[in-house]
Amino acid sequence: MTVRARTFAAVVTSLLAVSACSSTTQPAPVTSDSVPALTTEVVREYDRGDDAFTQGFEIDGDVLYEGTGLEGSSFVRRTSLENMTELGREDLPSDLFGEGITVDGDTLWQITWQDGVAIERDPDSLAERRRVDYDGEGWGLCSQDERLVMSDGSSTLTFRDPTSFEAESAVDVTLDGNPVERLNELECADDGSVYANVWQTFDIMRIDPETGAVTAVIDGTPLWNSMSASERDGADVFNGIAQIPGTDRFLVTGKYWPRIFEVRFTETAPVGQN
Numbered sequence: 001m002t003v004r005a006r007t008f009a010a011v012v013t014s015l016l017a018v019s020a021c022s023s024t025t026q027p028a029p030v031t032s033d034s035v036p037a038l039t040t041e042v043v044r045e046y047d048r049g050d051d052a053f054t055q056g057f058e059i060d061g062d063v064l065y066e067g068t069g070l071e072g073s074s075f076v077r078r079t080s081l082e083n084m085t086e087l088g089r090e091d092l093p094s095d096l097f098g099e100g101i102t103v104d105g106d107t108l109w110q111i112t113w114q115d116g117v118a119i120e121r122d123p124d125s126l127a128e129r130r131r132v133d134y135d136g137e138g139w140g141l142c143s144q145d146e147r148l149v150m151s152d153g154s155s156t157l158t159f160r161d162p163t164s165f166e167a168e169s170a171v172d173v174t175l176d177g178n179p180v181e182r183l184n185e186l187e188c189a190d191d192g193s194v195y196a197n198v199w200q201t202f203d204i205m206r207i208d209p210e211t212g213a214v215t216a217v218i219d220g221t222p223l224w225n226s227m228s229a230s231e232r233d234g235a236d237v238f239n240g241i242a243q244i245p246g247t248d249r250f251l252v253t254g255k256y257w258p259r260i261f262e263v264r265f266t267e268t269a270p271v272g273q274n
Helices: 003-022 221-226
Strands: 037-047 054-060 063-068 075-080 086-091 098-104 107-112 117-121 128-133 141-144 147-151 156-160 167-172 183-188 194-198 203-207 214-219 238-243 249-254 259-266
Touching (some): 037 249, 054 183, 054 249, 063 098, 098 183, 147 183, 156 183, 183 238
Parallel strands (some): 037 214, 054 098, 141 183
Antiparallel strands (some): 054 063, 098 107, 107 117, 147 156, 156 167, 194 203, 238 249, 249 259
């Protein structure tokens, strides 16, 4: 695909996503009788700029890492978890469309959408160390138990070697026996689960990575509804999950969302948050 074609595809993708989330008709939350339906209890909110087309979101120690997308606008940055000030930022070459990120030991991996390139970076300086090629699209990425977990916009999670980035195995994600398509940003949680945004919805799937079975569906609609009309204007899809290490809380956000929400996933929302 040429640079011009990729750029056109990126614009179309962005416009479709904005349309999906800006419409007065919100996507209906996924429901199931076999797994818990959870919601978001807001613990705290953080203001941020609206310049981030968020594709990857992860906390390592006291640093929040974020990778963003779109050709000519993609970057990766480090932010202080204590006061949400930017500590460092590295722009991608203008022909690359950034996607998911993850920290694995002394390595920060960043994948790309349709470029077939994974970038290994220094997690402190964000400097590029090397590039590795892979087949297919890159969407979400997280690190778990000496392996990387990657999504490609389908219902498949691929497990990769954290050093070579070679694919080792895969699992299909299902809910009630049906495939869950459009898996996007990923978070490998402390309890062994993988959390995944579902593109163009407000749903997060909690997944057992060994079987691919969805074990809970989390509805993020209340977060979108809590923002003002002006905040929602220009905001894109729900995307970005990062567990605060050692806690039951997560930071979640969306593409071009002006807020980051610190939340717990609970069975019922506190009064006033429905």
